[in-house]
Amino acid sequence: MTDEEVIHLRPSEQEALPEDFQLRVQLCEQLASFVSPRRLERLEFALAHRTRWITVALEDVFQTHNASAILRSCDCFGVQDVHVVDERNEYTIHRQIALGAAQWLDLYRHTGADSAEAVDRCCKSLKSSGYRLVATTPHEGATDLDDVDVGRGPMALLFGTEYTGLTEVAMDHVDEAIRIPIVGFTESLNVSVSAALILKQLTTSLRNRGDVDGRLSESEQVDIRLAWLRRSMRHGEAIIRRFLTDNGVEPVTSETGEVGPQQIVPDVDIDEVADI
Incomplete structure (x- = not known):
């Protein structure tokens, strides 16, 4: 780590995901199919107000x-x-x-x-x-x-x-x-x-205000939706790995064996997330 860097406290998980926008949308749909309607509705409500x-x-x-x-x-x-x-x-x-x-x-x-x-x-x-x-x-x-x-x-x-x-x-x-x-x-x-x-x-x-649109762009919403879905699922990494393989995308694996870089902030408590 150099002095010049801006360090993301949660290293970007996007590196492990497809760059193609439509593939990212499809991956969102794949992950969402494993989430309860109640939790998905809560995620979408929060995302719409971000x-x-x-x-x-x-x-x-x-x-x-x-x-x-x-x-x-x-x-x-x-x-x-x-x-x-x-x-x-x-x-x-x-x-x-x-x-x-x-x-x-x-x-x-x-x-x-x-x-x-x-x-x-x-x-x-x-x-x-x-x-x-x-x-x-x-x-x-x-x-x-x-x-x-x-x-x-x-x-x-x-x-x-x-x-x-x-x-x-x-x-x-x-x-x-x-x-x-x-x-x-x-x-x-x-x-x-x-x-x-x-x-x-x-x-x-x-x-x-009616003259200012402070909402996230469609691309930003997709990226954040992906991040939220993967963090709120017990087997999210396995589902992502399978999706990447099926679509011919080489997954990026961290030293921990998980897809993507290791998360630095405290891990999600899935039992707490299940209550959202």
Whole structure:
């Protein structure tokens, strides 16, 4: 692993799947035939409400329970991508708090020679992908959450460490700042609570607009549907391997013997998934 890499916390499973779009659609149909109608309906409902118009970037969030709670909020409100910089505080997922949310998200870790460089690269990467960087801050001068215009373009919400907030490096890249209006004596909310309130407000605003389509593209939906189906089945890898063989596609096998790279985030608890 080099300093220059952006590491996907769950290595891309797409490498093991056919590049041909129609084959991927057929593989989705094959996997879906092994899933109960109730579970499939839940997956499709969640997928229809997923968005990449809004994304989240976490800069050295210190407390594991806060980081995990933010993942849970991203899943609950349909935000698919989360970017992480953890050069100072290693990013870990608390299973009981995240409640499996990480399995349904795409998580990216940005690295560098030091924390400042990692933050700089993360911000530049998001901007190059078309996002405007939005700092979340309790300070005066920021736009009140109720007044934020989600229609101005895709937005990456930046959340900083619980103790000092976003660093100067991150703030130097920021296009705008937003705040949750506070009328009490306490200056700010817990970072995970702030994230939940902001995500609920902005995703609701996005879906209520008629002039902005924040939904995933058809290709993105197929890729995510494939990932979700394979993670929610006990024998998904065997079914995929058979499909690839039957269609003349050479499967890519990891060192663990499974099709595709090894998953880094906690494994799916199939018994929990069965309840979705």
